[in-house]
Amino acid sequence: MSGQRHARPDTCAKTSQVSRSSVLSQQGHWDPATRQLVLDRVYHVPPIRFFSPQEAETLQAVVDILMPQDDRPPDERVPIVNYVDEEQYKGETPGYRYEDMPDERTGWRWGLEGIDQTSQALFGRRFVALAPAERRQALERLRQGDAPGEVWQRMPASRFFSGTLVGAVISSYYSHPYAWDEIGYGGPAYPRGYYALNHGAREHWEVEERR
Amino acid sequence: MKLHVNLSPDWVLDAEMREYPPSQEVDVCVVGTGAAGGVIAQRLARYGFSVVALEAGDWADSEDDMVSDERGARRLYWMDLRVIGGSWPLELGENNSGQTVGGTTATYSAFCPRFHPSDFQVRTLDGVAADWPIRYEDLEPYYEQMEREYPVAGPAHFPWGKPHGYPYGPLEVSTHGHKLVEACLKLGIPVVVGGPVGINAGAFGKRPHCIFRGQCHLGCKVGAKHSTLVSHIPNAITHGAEVRTRCMAFEVPVNEGSLATGVRYYRSDHDGAYREEFQRARLVIVAGYAVETPRLLLNSTSSRFPQGLANSSGLVGKFLMTQASHIAIGRYSEMIRQYKGPPAQVDSEEFYETDPSRGFARGFCIQTVAPLPISMAKMLAEARGLYGMELRRAMADYNHYACFGILGELLPDERNYVALAQEKDRFGIPVAYVHYNLFENDKRLIEYALGKVIELHHAVGAEDIIVIDDSAHLIGTCRMGFTPQDSVVDQWCRSWDVPNLFIPDGSCLPTQGAANPALTISAIAARTADYIRKAANGREL
Numbered sequence A: 001m002s003g004q005r006h007a008r009p010d011t012c013a014k015t016s017q018v019s020r021s022s023v024l025s026q027q028g029h030w031d032p033a034t035r036q037l038v039l040d041r042v043y044h045v046p047p048i049r050f051f052s053p054q055e056a057e058t059l060q061a062v063v064d065i066l067m068p069q070d071d072r073p074p075d076e077r078v079p080i081v082n083y084v085d086e087e088q089y090k091g092e093t094p095g096y097r098y099e100d101m102p103d104e105r106t107g108w109r110w111g112l113e114g115i116d117q118t119s120q121a122l123f124g125r126r127f128v129a130l131a132p133a134e135r136r137q138a139l140e141r142l143r144q145g146d147a148p149g150e151v152w153q154r155m156p157a158s159r160f161f162s163g164t165l166v167g168a169v170i171s172s173y174y175s176h177p178y179a180w181d182e183i184g185y186g187g188p189a190y191p192r193g194y195y196a197l198n199h200g201a202r203e204h205w206e207v208e209e210r211r
Numbered sequence B: 001m002k003l004h005v006n007l008s009p010d011w012v013l014d015a016e017m018r019e020y021p022p023s024q025e026v027d028v029c030v031v032g033t034g035a036a037g038g039v040i041a042q043r044l045a046r047y048g049f050s051v052v053a054l055e056a057g058d059w060a061d062s063e064d065d066m067v068s069d070e071r072g073a074r075r076l077y078w079m080d081l082r083v084i085g086g087s088w089p090l091e092l093g094e095n096n097s098g099q100t101v102g103g104t105t106a107t108y109s110a111f112c113p114r115f116h117p118s119d120f121q122v123r124t125l126d127g128v129a130a131d132w133p134i135r136y137e138d139l140e141p142y143y144e145q146m147e148r149e150y151p152v153a154g155p156a157h158f159p160w161g162k163p164h165g166y167p168y169g170p171l172e173v174s175t176h177g178h179k180l181v182e183a184c185l186k187l188g189i190p191v192v193v194g195g196p197v198g199i200n201a202g203a204f205g206k207r208p209h210c211i212f213r214g215q216c217h218l219g220c221k222v223g224a225k226h227s228t229l230v231s232h233i234p235n236a237i238t239h240g241a242e243v244r245t246r247c248m249a250f251e252v253p254v255n256e257g258s259l260a261t262g263v264r265y266y267r268s269d270h271d272g273a274y275r276e277e278f279q280r281a282r283l284v285i286v287a288g289y290a291v292e293t294p295r296l297l298l299n300s301t302s303s304r305f306p307q308g309l310a311n312s313s314g315l316v317g318k319f320l321m322t323q324a325s326h327i328a329i330g331r332y333s334e335m336i337r338q339y340k341g342p343p344a345q346v347d348s349e350e351f352y353e354t355d356p357s358r359g360f361a362r363g364f365c366i367q368t369v370a371p372l373p374i375s376m377a378k379m380l381a382e383a384r385g386l387y388g389m390e391l392r393r394a395m396a397d398y399n400h401y402a403c404f405g406i407l408g409e410l411l412p413d414e415r416n417y418v419a420l421a422q423e424k425d426r427f428g429i430p431v432a433y434v435h436y437n438l439f440e441n442d443k444r445l446i447e448y449a450l451g452k453v454i455e456l457h458h459a460v461g462a463e464d465i466i467v468i469d470d471s472a473h474l475i476g477t478c479r480m481g482f483t484p485q486d487s488v489v490d491q492w493c494r495s496w497d498v499p500n501l502f503i504p505d506g507s508c509l510p511t512q513g514a515a516n517p518a519l520t521i522s523a524i525a526a527r528t529a530d531y532i533r534k535a536a537n538g539r540e541l
Helices: A023-029 A032-043 A053-066 A080-089 A104-123 A132-143 A157-173 A177-183 B037-046 B070-076 B103-107 B122-126 B136-149 B175-187 B233-238 B289-299 B373-384 B388-395 B440-459 B518-537
Strands: B002-008 B011-016 B026-031 B051-054 B083-085 B242-244 B247-251 B262-268 B274-286 B321-324 B327-331 B346-348 B364-368 B401-408 B417-424 B430-435 B464-468 B471-475
Touching: A023 A032, A023 A177, A053 A080, A053 A104, A053 A132, A053 A157, A053 B388, A080 A104, A080 A157, A104 A132, A104 A157, A132 A157, A157 B373, A177 B373, A177 B388, B011 B233, B026 B037, B026 B262, B037 B051, B037 B103, B037 B233, B037 B518, B051 B274, B070 B103, B070 B373, B136 B518, B175 B346, B175 B364, B175 B401, B175 B440, B233 B242, B247 B289, B274 B289, B289 B417, B289 B430, B289 B471, B321 B440, B327 B373, B327 B440, B364 B440, B373 B388, B373 B464, B401 B440, B440 B464
Parallel strands: B026 B051, B026 B274, B051 B242, B083 B430
Antiparallel strands: B002 B011, B247 B262, B262 B274, B321 B401, B321 B471, B327 B401, B327 B464, B346 B364, B364 B401, B417 B430
């Protein structure tokens, strides 16, 4: 192992502000490429560039149901909408498209429009204007594939819900160190690796699970 | 060309790579650098052939380009568009497709069992699927070579198929592996521990041993896990092969004598600008795996081959296969921490062979699998329709899940196929349409196999069991066979139609067994290399 390459940096960004119960406190042990990637994610939140303000507002309301974070202080919430936006802004795709779905970007535009159509049909208001229970009800109709709305004649609602929407929310949330802390996942483990392989043991540096 | 690529913390591929001008006719042009392409390029370069290997992806430096981050590994996968359909559409991308030097081996879990002798005679023994034109014994010496060259760690005695032992000792297993061992012992199911897996338990050459990082699917930063990037490609370069990266092949042209003349491709620079080039070659080897190989052939139309190259049988793209890799996730009161160590640690092939009393042909393996957090959350969401706080609560149990996976043989069927879609990629090349369905034998096999892994979880006290529908590996689409009518290539992976075209990758397998296919693919490629050497000496090529 070349010493310089993995030298523990004296001043990692914001280390002093990070609680020792967070995976982030271990960043000095990560390899440089991983450290840069994860810290960028945490500290350089991308601006909204793909979604229109109205689309972003609808998506935020959807995310509040799919991955609620009101149990956390506002500055410890994972900015899911921004991460989803960045992926679409960069034109990232999963490497395949279902034949009954439009391309990824069109799917998002249609889907967010469709969610408003569904909520208009069910409650006569835009999705953002719905109460939490109504929002759940509207999204549940998408999940079950029987949502009202013209968009869903062109694109299967359940595929948009389970594949596109929930998939993007999950990969945004569970790629964040705050989520790793929550589930007791230690995060990056190169170059030091794991030594505690038996009896479900915790490495001395791994966070305690919070369940 | 000077190469400087980290392959492990202590090993830089610091080499002067030979470069051929495309206008110069080389002996061999290989498309793809994965389990097949990486091995055959290395073999033929050692045998003295001039070799150019085209790779659509780029070099992946283990320090700079590979990361310990589930969401950050996408540059190693094949993320270009493919369209999927059928009653059981196959999700591609990170699930089964690599686009980097080393191909899909860069991000596979490196579980490396051999096929069983019965796999080569499924039609004769079970009356379904197809026989291979070769037998287990034809591949056996090449299995032995690959197990030393990957290399493969595993038990001293492996009891299934043709019993054999592994040259390198088994890898240490974590709590997760022990859980499956304990479950198998309770039910009296024989099981092997710590392999066969292409991961070093001790240092191998300049490759260190495994550090149990558990992120094999993200590319191994340690270099302990096998990929052809670390096992064969450095040696290919030492022997004068050129690995030409960011080259997307789009046509294999033929001359009036029905011989391939080389490969046409688009070569991109780092900014995405690209130009068309044509590498002339006396022999063309297509090793792009079971989706891109048929796509390239179907896109290579000419007056001689209006249905696509090497496709007089009409079978290019047909008989696509994948293995059922359904998972039973068990939740336990105690900590499992299944993310530690390689995903696949423990294996039982007790149910691999046909048992008429089960009501279906062929069988399955049982192995551990270990989804990282994003994959795990997606699985829980899909299986249980979870979202919101319910999903967060289910994920709070992340350290308490153990995942017992099946690897089930699904039978080849002409109704499962790769064809060309209407859409084109950024180069204007029509993309692949990948169509898959499950049929009756497949469904029965999956149901039975899932019953078995659920039983295993019950035997060791799972509090809850969640069943996941999944697939792994891609096989078929250019099957080898006995005649030009029943297959695309002969037993040497040589095209029946185009005598200087070889297809020694996962496409050529007539059946897929219930074993992870990489080792078999590499063994076939090594065997084809020996045939080419002999045929060239005898002036048959």
